[in-house]
Amino acid sequence: MKKSIRVFSPASVSNVGPGFDLMGFALNGIGDEIEVSLSNKSGIKITKITGDNGKLPYDTEKNTATVAIKSLLAKHKIKVGLEVKISKKMGIGSGLGSSAASAVAGVAAVNELLELNLTRYQLLEHAIEGEMIASGALHADNIAPCLFGGFVLVRGYNPIDIIQIDYPKNLFCTIVYPQIEIKTCEARKILDKKIDLKNAVAQAGNAAGLITGLLTKDFSLISRSIVDWIAEPKRASLIPCYHEVREAALQNGALNCNITGSGPSMFAFSNSKLRAEAIGIAMKKAASKKRLESKIYISKINDKGPVVLK
């Protein structure tokens, strides 16, 4: 048995327009790295957190990674001493599934380190437990793509039903991450608890349309279907550059553009890497006109999920 293991777990785009609490996909290049080591001392201890600007708690009851790990160990009645090091390689409160990446990396690392051979479905519930600490609500639209990789539809929550959706291989995603922070739990509070019937119908139509566009590789349908009647109308106001950045993406050939998760990051789809890069430059420029610094990421959909690092 190994004494220590390092796992990288990807950032993810959730909501994806019409898929509030239902859809998400994993990204390449950004995410969380977690190292879990066997320890002689009983219990779990976080020994190091880097890249978080001091924002994340060392309290293992409050950190998403260790909450997820503890849930896993409790369920399987495993008593072991562990040390956890967390290296954030992405922003916190970015809308890119930071807490999901931590929770997934944690359980994936423990699964590997202790050679538990648990399936992704078995890891899922514990990662969700961790995520709930951060967001205050049960939702799996970051956890599921982060853990399973690819584009995921969470059809329902009772029981949780994860559907992996095939997608066009030349679908590129541009992310703009304005350097402000939005807390998921705050962004949930501003949503209406009840919505108009006609908006609910429109949301379901676009959700079904987006999935159809992905499965049939119909870029025009993907473009038409990325409309959100639930979250975007409320949350756009939390992102000072939202409309300008979205317009810049569309003007530069994006299939469409919307908020990822609860923001402030925004995603734009396009059908080539060159296009995705041009869109990124335009989005960053539009954000800077509103005096917002931003980071740009270009990524295909990541179909791997968490990976063990050498």
Added chain:
Amino acid sequence: MKKSIRVFSPASVSNVGPGFDLMGFALNGIGDEIEVSLSNKSGIKITKITGDNGKLPYDTEKNTATVAIKSLLAKHKIKVGLEVKISKKMGIGSGLGSSAASAVAGVAAVNELLELNLTRYQLLEHAIEGEMIASGALHADNIAPCLFGGFVLVRGYNPIDIIQIDYPKNLFCTIVYPQIEIKTCEARKILDKKIDLKNAVAQAGNAAGLITGLLTKDFSLISRSIVDWIAEPKRASLIPCYHEVREAALQNGALNCNITGSGPSMFAFSNSKLRAEAIGIAMKKAASKKRLESKIYISKINDKGPVVLK
């Protein structure tokens, strides 16, 4: 140019569980037959209606078929004298798209008779006009499958966006039509104007799930996704035998069962003709235990739409 033409236009299942106002599919064997003939007299006249038990209006401003035809002629500035004969080969207020079948048959017949060569998309708006007279609301989830054939997703209404969805060829549908009448406009009034956010999310998840199940030929996913959080909870009470009939279908191997349109008809999916027939017998028996006579239809999805009869 022909002097007269007869068109058969199919009945259809709408809503299909999670697809309220969004989804529908056409049926074989039941529908409307309309004969349109050139006349020396100007204007449109309904000369005969059969199979309606005297329920349908001869007033061309109130009959869905002639309202649709008049809309078509007005748009294309065609002045012609026409006589229309309507032969209902399905129940009115059955939940099987009776008014849609009339409206589609009307415009399809006129398109053929006058050799207008209009596309189905061009006919669509006029058929919808006709349908609105009957239902009092703009919805195309019967019109679209009736006109285009197959399984249809109406992604959105502004502008109308019709997506034809591929489906497993061994998908069979059993219809039970209890001999009571429910008016679409009445069944709309009992729906809540606002719905809980969590129900809207669940509806969108199941809508996306059902489409995924159809496209990937995943019968289990089709089965799990046929859940309605909008209409069924309100409308089931309008059908005295609803729960018993649904239970009978499930007990006999149906993938799932729900209300078609605003009822009283119910549909059940299954994966073979034999199974579909056994389900039909069980559903009819369950209805009769609640003292409701019913008709049973077994059909694959009809991929033709309206057809010209010799």
